[in-house]
Amino acid sequence: MNFKTTLELLEVLDPFIENANITVSDRSKNIKNKNLKSDYVMIDRKNNIGFEVFDNEISVFYFTEHCHFDDYASELIEGEDDYIKRAKDFLFELLQNQIRHMEIFKGESLHSEKYYIVYCDGREDKYIGGTWFGLVRLINPFLQKIQKITTWQYDKSKGYFTNRQPKIINPEAIEVIDVNEYCYIEIIENHNSYIYNNMDRYFDDYFGMYYWSSAFNIIPSGFYDTKYNAVQSAMEALKSRKFD
8 A cells, every 4th residue: 555545535434344345456657757656446346436546636436437636736725625535525425325327318329427416414416527428419419318317325235336225124123034135024013012014125217226115005014912923924915915
């Protein structure tokens, strides 16, 4: 490892990386007859999420985009945090919040793309980068315009970004049973009785993301004297739904 800054940035990842396969490698580049060393950190290889640290610059990359942070005087705004802190904040925001990727196609060709950070606390989405492929539009302005949106979220349990919302378990659940990758059951104790909640995975076409919600078209839970009976009833409710 070439720079202490790399360790500072890795510390930001501590809350997220328990199940991640992070790699750190030394790199050397020859640019304009200068031999530049760097630390190249890959957080999620499949989705191209990571960062590269140089002597006085940090590049954070995500999916098909990247963002530069440096200490050049011409890039600094009076009163703004130093570039290392800004890079830390940006990395944390990427992993903490959802990332919405908007792609605009003209015909079958990609015309432009934009990335936004989507805050879960109600703040306005923040634009963080994008690319415009203007030549496509100039060739044929009459091509049909199609918009595709994919919403990504970092899943700490898996250690990578996915468009499948991680499970949000009811804090009152005393047991969670995975039926398959599309369904799970929550068992909840209520005054010495037990109830169940069957959760299914659905797809939101507008935001391009799978999400979890209470199962549709299913027999609602009653109150059961034992946890075993609640589980059996939940399973029977799932089986019955197959014949709807």
